[in-house]
Amino acid sequence: MFTNAIVRTPGRSIVEGLSDSKTLGLPNYEQAIIQHQSYIDVLTKCGLDVLVLEPCEEYPDSTFVEDVALITPNCVIITRPGAPSRRGEVHEIEFVLKQKFNNIEAIEAPGTIEGGDIMMVGDHYYIGLSERTNIEGAKQIIQILTKYGMSGSTISLKKVLHLKTGLSYLKENNLVVCGEFIKDSSLGGYNPIEIPEKESYAANCIWVNESVIIPLGYPTTKQRIKNAGYPVIETDVTEFQKLDGGLSCLSLRY
Numbered sequence: 001m002f003t004n005a006i007v008r009t010p011g012r013s014i015v016e017g018l019s020d021s022k023t024l025g026l027p028n029y030e031q032a033i034i035q036h037q038s039y040i041d042v043l044t045k046c047g048l049d050v051l052v053l054e055p056c057e058e059y060p061d062s063t064f065v066e067d068v069a070l071i072t073p074n075c076v077i078i079t080r081p082g083a084p085s086r087r088g089e090v091h092e093i094e095f096v097l098k099q100k101f102n103n104i105e106a107i108e109a110p111g112t113i114e115g116g117d118i119m120m121v122g123d124h125y126y127i128g129l130s131e132r133t134n135i136e137g138a139k140q141i142i143q144i145l146t147k148y149g150m151s152g153s154t155i156s157l158k159k160v161l162h163l164k165t166g167l168s169y170l171k172e173n174n175l176v177v178c179g180e181f182i183k184d185s186s187l188g189g190y191n192p193i194e195i196p197e198k199e200s201y202a203a204n205c206i207w208v209n210e211s212v213i214i215p216l217g218y219p220t221t222k223q224r225i226k227n228a229g230y231p232v233i234e235t236d237v238t239e240f241q242k243l244d245g246g247l248s249c250l251s252l253r254y
């Protein structure tokens with residue numbers, strides 16, 4: 001069960017956020033604010049107490065709070081984003097988390113890791129080796145997890161931004177999988193819920209207290225997750241998709 005979430009309201013600078021998309025265009029700030037509020041409302045409906053942080057204009061991608069910290073039951077780990085323009089975001093989140101948690105650890109140079117590359121499955125954490133997360137960052141985080149009685153292992157990825165761009169763990173051994181992860185032998189022990197390529201954006205979804213939150217507009221994904229026995233809640237996050245951001249990136253849940 002999760003009881004809390006931390007989110008950060010997008011700033012007007014969101015239009016300058018990182019994006020690989022050639023076709024989706026720039027996010028609309030006003031629309032992003034509306035979608036962000038709906039996202040908060042959905043988390044609240046799922047029983048979470050949501051801490052809403054002020055916008056941080058200096059960092060256009062700072063609404064994607066998941067990338068800058070990992071909150072585990074035993075410790076908090078401040079990451080070190082692989083994207084240089086996002087590195088300063090860690091000081092903003094560290095300030096907040098230090099007021100709430102003990103056992104704060106941090107990834108150090110030359111390690112890089114972003115939370116979108118970390119998938120929790122109970123007390124095991126899969127770490128995606130991506131353009132943003134390097135082997136040194138993965139080694140450091142696995143060492144920290146081990147120190148606090150948890151474990152970690154790596155998965156290499158080639159085609160998507162983050163590990164959770166194409167994978168989401170839904171509890172009860174159910175794993176949403178898409179694209180390059182469908183045939184990944186290190187994920188063979190799970191019940192796969194396969195997402196077709198044309199709905200790949202919806203592979204980033206989040207389990208929150210028995211429900212699964214998915215982006216609006218992906219009917220096959222919705223049906224497959226429903227068939228696996230979960231109530232599905234849809235929310236519109238198109239403005240964040242324009243910056244390669246998924247549902248999970250918008251919150252830290254604990």
Ligand code: GLY
Nearest residue numbers: 017018019061243
């Ligand atoms: N725009 C989110 C990211 O690339 O990190």
